[in-house]
Amino acid sequence: MNDDKSTLEERAKYLPSHTISLSVTLSLFWWINSNYGNLLLLSLGASSILLVIYIAYRMNVIDHESQPIHLSIKIPGYLLWLTKEIVLANISVVKHIWLGNSSISPTLETIDASQHTDLGKVIYANSITLTPGTVTVDLVDDRMTIHALIKENIDTLRVGEMDRRVTELEK
């Protein structure tokens, strides 16, 4: 667990790929939101991007956590699966809204997360929160406190398909 982390951190130190990815993202973001073409404004944009990169470098936040490019191959498949889950969960929660209070069974429970890196845990916790019907209330080490609208949601999480997929993602 710690080995994996330190190698990633060292790679982040020696390879400029995170800096490149940050500058490409910032440039695209600047251009999409402004859509200017003349030289003066382009150079002003470029200098502001350089300033932001310098500040990010001083804050020591350019690393594998702010720029998770090592996930970029596997993440589209996971996002597709997550979208499907979100649609299904939406339908179920809307059904319970219209059925009324007697159909829900709110539960607060603690489940285990099997991810090794902080990034994996954050992805898992955010996926749980993003899916309607379940909210991650607390995350301490490997234990997550989940509030669920219906008891079955907790059981589905305990079966652990989402957990397994996120763990596969971080390998």
Add this chain to the structure above:
Amino acid sequence: MNLFLEISSGICLLVGCFLCFSGGIGILRFPDFYTRMHAVSITDTLGAGLVLLGLMLQSPDGLVLIKLILILLFTLFINPSASHALAKAALHNGLLPREDKGANKGGDKPSKL
């Protein structure tokens, strides 16, 4: 083709509006803070997503499309963080969620503070 785009955009907007409306109904109907948060997440994810998708189909080319995609992405990144922060703050300040048995009877007071 144009007609097809118009119709699918209309359907997306309509379903999105229905989901946002259901989210609002849920906020009013559900018994306590935590269950209401689940209703909000409907509006956050598929409600906003389908409305934005409908708007994307209205302008299928150009910069507006990319900007709408950006809005959708940021919504999906920011909302879970906000929900989590709210829920955590509520729990740490002693607001206990209503458990199953109380919610079904409906008569007793919500346990808080």
